Amino acid sequence: MGDACGIGPEIIAKWWRAGGGAAVVIGSLAVMQRATSWLPQADRPEVVALGSLAQQASLQPGQMGVWVPPALPADLLDAPLGQVDVRAGQAAAACIREAVRLAQQGQVAGIVTAPLHKEALALAGEPYPGHTELLQAEGSPPGQAPAPVRMMLANDELKTVLVTIHVSLRQAIEQVTTASVLETIRITHASAQLWGMPRPRIAVAGLNPHAGEGGLFGDEELTIIGPAIEAARADGIDASGPYAPDTVFMRARNVPGHPGEFDVVIAMYHDQGLIPVKYLGLDQGVNVTLGLPFVRTSPDHGTAFDLAGTGRADEASFAQAVRMARVLVAGRAGA
Missing domain, CATH: 3.40.718.10 (Isopropylmalate Dehydrogenase)
Known part of the structure; x- marks a missing residue:
């Protein structure tokens, strides 16, 4: 209650x-x-x-x-x-x-x-x-x-999973590691399979503006996030990215006339992932613990x-x- x-x-x-x-x-x-x-x-x-x-x-x-x-x-x-x-x-x-x-x-x-x-x-x-x-x-x-878990916020148009949740932004950046990103991808993949998606398409957002622009705005995409995606793909997981955070959610949004390119987006921190879903309507969003x-x-x-x-x-x-x-x-x- x-x-x-x-x-x-x-x-x-x-x-x-x-x-x-x-x-x-x-x-x-x-x-x-x-x-x-x-x-x-x-x-x-x-x-x-x-x-x-x-x-x-x-x-x-x-x-x-x-x-x-x-x-x-x-x-x-x-x-x-x-x-x-x-x-x-x-x-x-x-x-x-x-x-x-x-x-x-x-x-x-x-x-x-x-x-x-x-x-x-x-x-x-x-x-x-x-x-x-x-x-x-x-x-x-x-x-x-305790088993590792992740928070997913979802509605009929967009699903996003968070690498970090209820910590300060400074702490969240520190907690974005290759291990944490890879673990998030694996949990998301396994959970989606339980929902009936044998091969979910997982997009991974970058941490920095424009996903770092090749290292100009930060190198976490090159040194942390990219290696996690490569390791996931080596496991047979359909993960791709890192994508620019300001556009990946639009690409994944699934609406009539615009089938989403991805089934779920992995975001690096709380607000990065939750703002897009909540913007689509608080009455439609659902929190799921993976x-x-x-x-x-x-x-x-x-x-x-x-x-x-x-x-x-x-x-x-x-x-x-x-x-x-x-x-x-x-x-x-x-x-």
Whole structure:
């Protein structure tokens, strides 16, 4: 359900009202009941606590099944809407851990996470800056180092995967190494194969303006990124580049009358890759974590504290996240 003080519970309730179904909400019964109370009386689903996940199959139309994880704060409903609160951070982390446990046991096919607040997560004592890092840690088998993961932001027109994510720009540049770029290409290739693309076309963006212009504006393309692409191609991966970052996303965009030249673009840092996708529409973008042993998606927006409790939150991006999760689950099943 994401952060209880944000719009996560509301967008879930609105998505459910629109006919979502075939899903289990992991969260607080009271918080979800409050979220449904903001809907028109005739459209409110009945919030039902599940004693087992098997009960979900017997729910009637109009009933929303909620699986309550252990360790939720008893006074979570007292956490003020639209504000950072330690209890909301504790609850968000508890819900993620329970979702991962259920996915690892094969009881759920995939996870769609509503937005959480990074500051609330930190107040709760979590050492992770966001969903991705927490999922990475929790998704690893006991005693094993966390598997490498990557963040992908996608819509129907463009898919972009990031080499680096939530670090400063200076740190991101330092983290762009041949090893990190090659690992990103390999994770992207393997993930796309799970979606049913046997040979995905992967474009790799440069780091510098004009992809360095042959070394005039920086040599990372020649000394770091290029060798990673060559190594990937030696593995049989259809990777190419490095391409000028200011044009590669336009070349990859897939729209009627303009079939994209590439299936996915690998970007070197957070804003380089996310601005093009978000520009195409926040209501369409979906965050996908690649490299996890289960499907995980989320909407392309935050907790929107300014909208919490107003009833004005838009569930479109959450609906897209669920739709993509189901597509990816189906792709894995058919792989």
